[in-house]
Amino acid sequence: MAGQLTGKDRELIRELRKAGVLRDVENNRIDQTNGVILVTCSDADRFCDIFMHQVHMQAGCRPDPRIHVFGWHGGALACAPCSPINRRKHADEVFLDQIADARALKEIDVVALYAHAPCGAAELHAVSLENMLALQMRAKSKIKALNQGIKVVCFFHVDYGKGKQRTYFLSRPSWQQWAEDRGIRAIA
Numbered sequence: 001m002a003g004q005l006t007g008k009d010r011e012l013i014r015e016l017r018k019a020g021v022l023r024d025v026e027n028n029r030i031d032q033t034n035g036v037i038l039v040t041c042s043d044a045d046r047f048c049d050i051f052m053h054q055v056h057m058q059a060g061c062r063p064d065p066r067i068h069v070f071g072w073h074g075g076a077l078a079c080a081p082c083s084p085i086n087r088r089k090h091a092d093e094v095f096l097d098q099i100a101d102a103r104a105l106k107e108i109d110v111v112a113l114y115a116h117a118p119c120g121a122a123e124l125h126a127v128s129l130e131n132m133l134a135l136q137m138r139a140k141s142k143i144k145a146l147n148q149g150i151k152v153v154c155f156f157h158v159d160y161g162k163g164k165q166r167t168y169f170l171s172r173p174s175w176q177q178w179a180e181d182r183g184i185r186a187i188a
Contacts, residue, residue, distance in 0.1 A: 003118060004118055004159075004161050005117060005118055005158070005159070005160065005161065009117055009118070009129050010160075012129050012130070013117070013129075013158060016133075016178070017168070019174060019177075019178045020171055020174040021133070021170065021171055021174045021175045021178050022156055022168035022169070022170060022171075023168060023169045023170075023171055023174075024168070024169070025053075025057070025155070025167055025168065025169045026169070030057060030110065030112075030151075030153055031061065031110065031151075032057060032058045032061040032062065032066075032110055033061050033062060034062075034066070034107065034108055034109065034110070035058075035062070035065075035066030035067060035068065035106065035108045035110070036054065036057075036058070036066070036067055036068070036108060036110045036111070036112050037068045037070070037099060037102050037103065037106075037108050037110065037111045037112070038050075038051070038054055038067050038068065038069045038070065038112050038114070039070045039075055039076050039079060039095075039099065039111060039112065039113050039114065039139075040069070040070070040071050040075040040076070040112075040114035040116075041071065041072070041073060041074055041075035041077075041114065041115070041116055041119060041121065042071035042072055042073060042075075043116065043119070043120065045159070046116050046157060046159055046165065047071060049157070049159075049165040049167075050114055050116070050157050050167065051067070051069070053157075053167045054067055054112060055067065066108070068102050068106050068108060070095070070098060070099065070102070072095065073085065073120075073121040074086075074115070074119065074121035074122065075113070075114050075115055075116070076113035076114055076115045076135070076136045076139045076140075076154065077115055077119075077121065077122065077127070077132060077135045077136060077139070078091065078092060078095055078121075078139075079092050079095045079096060079099070079113070079139035079142065079143065080092060080135040080136070080138035080139040080142065081138060081142055083135055083138075083139075084125045084126070084127055085121050085122070085125055085127065085135070092139075092142070096142060096143065096146055099111060099143060099147070100146060100147055103147060103150065109149065109150050109151055110150075110151045110152075110153065111143055111150060111151070111152045111153070112153050112155060113136060113139055113140055113143075113152060113153070113154045113155065114154075114155045114156070114157055114167075115132050115133070115135070115136045115154075115155075115156055115157070116156065116157035116158065116159065117129055117132065117156070117157075117158055117159070118159060119132065130179075130182075130184055133156070133170065133175055133179075134179065134184065134185060136154050136156070136170065137154070137170075137172060137175060137176075140152045140154055140172070153169070154169070154170035154172070155167050155168065155169060155170060156168045156170045
């Protein structure tokens with residue numbers, strides 16, 4: 001998965017789009033007036049597209065971008081409790097503490113959680129695309145549980161190859177229904 005999407009991944013992404021799990025991003029639905037805490041993968045081949053997408057999303061909210069960035073391998077996936085992405089037990093707690101500290105220091109109440117495909121960290125730890133989405137939802141749940149009143153929005157970035165990259169909104173209710181219909185543990 002690290003270099004390019006597999007045929008299976010492409011088919012799954014089409015299915016998730018059709019089911020409304022992965023949706024077009026509607027910039028005006030995310031209030032980033034005071035900025036955003038961006039949690040993403042540090043992937044050198046995809047970071048710029050992800051970051052610039054976030055900059056464009058703020059265009060209608062503020063006169064200049066205000067993006068507090070956390071970039072580590074796996075991005076949002078590393079924030080999920082017991083994530084296989086993390087080599088050290090409880091590494092997620094370090095990331096979760098950093099998010100809480102950023103919220104307190106910068107008074108930003110919106111977190112944008114990004115995962116992406118293909119993802120080298122996911123491949124390295126044999127995490128399937130379905131499990132990537134489940135981990136992302138677990139991370140969202142944990143961040144919300146630890147930070148009362150925070151808004152957490154999930155995005156999934158896809159590199160289709162040949163210079164075509166696209167960011168999708170990841171719908172939690174649609175994901176839960178889709179996962180339940182397939183017997184996948186949607187959120188732990």
